[in-house]
Amino acid sequence: KTHGKIGFAALAQTIAAKWKVLDPELKKPFEARAEIERARYRKELDAWKKVQKEKRLAEQRAELKEIREQQRLEKEDETATEETSAVTSQPSTLEGDRHSEKKAKEGKETDTSTPVPMTEDKRAAAPKAEAVLSASSSSVTKRDNQH
Numbered sequence: 118k119t120h121g122k123i124g125f126a127a128l129a130q131t132i133a134a135k136w137k138v139l140d141p142e143l144k145k146p147f148e149a150r151a152e153i154e155r156a157r158y159r160k161e162l163d164a165w166k167k168v169q170k171e172k173r174l175a176e177q178r179a180e181l182k183e184i185r186e187q188q189r190l191e192k193e194d195e196t197a198t199e200e201t202s203a204v205t206s207q208p209s210t211l212e213g214d215r216h217s218e219k220k221a222k223e224g225k226e227t228d229t230s231t232p233v234p235m236t237e238d239k240r241a242a243a244p245k246a247e248a249v250l251s252a253s254s255s256s257v258t259k260r261d262n263q264h
Contacts, residue, residue: 123131136144
């Protein structure tokens with residue numbers, strides 16, 4: 118806190134008082150040196166600020182790149198999820214696949230209704246009316262013959 122017998126505040130006041138009364142010719146070399154140092158300081162400060170600005174911009178670009186990459190991945194995941202759900206909810210017919218691809222390209226919602234297959238399932242088909250009539254008439258005839 119103290120410099121010899123005098124404190125820092127008192128020392129600064131003493132130097133300031135002597136500087137004010139000093140002859141301007143004696144001040145010139147100190148002022149010239151101060152101007153040189155001031156210019157050097159400003160130059161170094163500007164260079165430092167430029168480097169800091171470039172670092173900050175590089176960090177922001179990296180952050181933005183990371184955010185965009187994350188958004189791209191999320192969008193891919195959403196698209197893959199939508200495609201997976203569209204594939205599992207629709208039958209695997211050529212017409213249905215073309216339809217869902219077209220809708221996906223257009224960015225519209227896919228049709229979730231189930232199309233009727235074009236082939237006839239013989240196991241589930243109801244018997245024709247003629248077959249029913251002929252079978253029932255033959256059973257009636259057999260019954261009549263037994264009595």
